[in-house]
Amino acid sequence: MFGRRKHDAMPLPGGEEVDLSAKTPDGEYVIPADAHARRAHPLTVGAGLMLCRSYNYAEGLIFISFQRELRTFVNTMYRMADGDALLRYAMTISSAAFRIPPLNWSH
Numbered sequence: 001m002f003g004r005r006k007h008d009a010m011p012l013p014g015g016e017e018v019d020l021s022a023k024t025p026d027g028e029y030v031i032p033a034d035a036h037a038r039r040a041h042p043l044t045v046g047a048g049l050m051l052c053r054s055y056n057y058a059e060g061l062i063f064i065s066f067q068r069e070l071r072t073f074v075n076t077m078y079r080m081a082d083g084d085a086l087l088r089y090a091m092t093i094s095s096a097a098f099r100i101p102p103l104n105w106s107h
C-alpha cells in the first residue's frame with residue numbers, strides 16, 4: 001500500500017526512494033496500481049506538491065497538508081477516492097481548509 005516493506009520500512013523496489021517505475025521481471029509494477037504511494041503521488045495526480053504532516057489523535061489520525069493551491073489537495077483526494085488501497089482501512093470523518101496569508105500580507 002505504501003510501497004515500503006513492513007518490517008524495516010525500506011522501499012519495495014530497493015534503494016533509498018520509493019521508485020514508482022520499478023517493475024518485476026514479468027513486467028508488473030512492484031508498487032501496485034492502487035497503492036497509496038502511487039495514487040497520491042503528485043506525478044500521478046498531476047497536481048502540485050504538498051507538505052504533509054500526520055498526528056495520532058484519539059482512535060485515529062489527523063492528516064494536515066500545506067499547499068499553495070487548494071486544488072492540489074482536492075485533486076489528490078479525488079484520485080485517492082478513485083481506488084486507493086489505503087481507503088480500505090481509513091475513513092475520512094471530517095475536513096476543513098484554511099487560507100494562511102503570507103507574513104507580509106498587509107503590505
Ligand code: HEM
Nearest residue numbers: 002004018036037040041042050052061063073076077090
Ligand atoms: C489515514 C490517512 C493517511 C495515511 C496513513 C497516509 C500515509 C502515507 C504514507 C505512509 C506515505 C508514504 C511516505 C513515504 O513513502 O515516504 C504517504 C504518501 C503520500 N500521501 Fe498519504 N496518508 C494518508 C492520507 C493522505 C491524504 C488524505 C492525502 C491527500 C489528500 C495524502 C497524500 C499523500 C501524498 C501526496 C504522498 C506522497 C507522495 C510522494 O511524494 O511520494 N495522504 N501517505
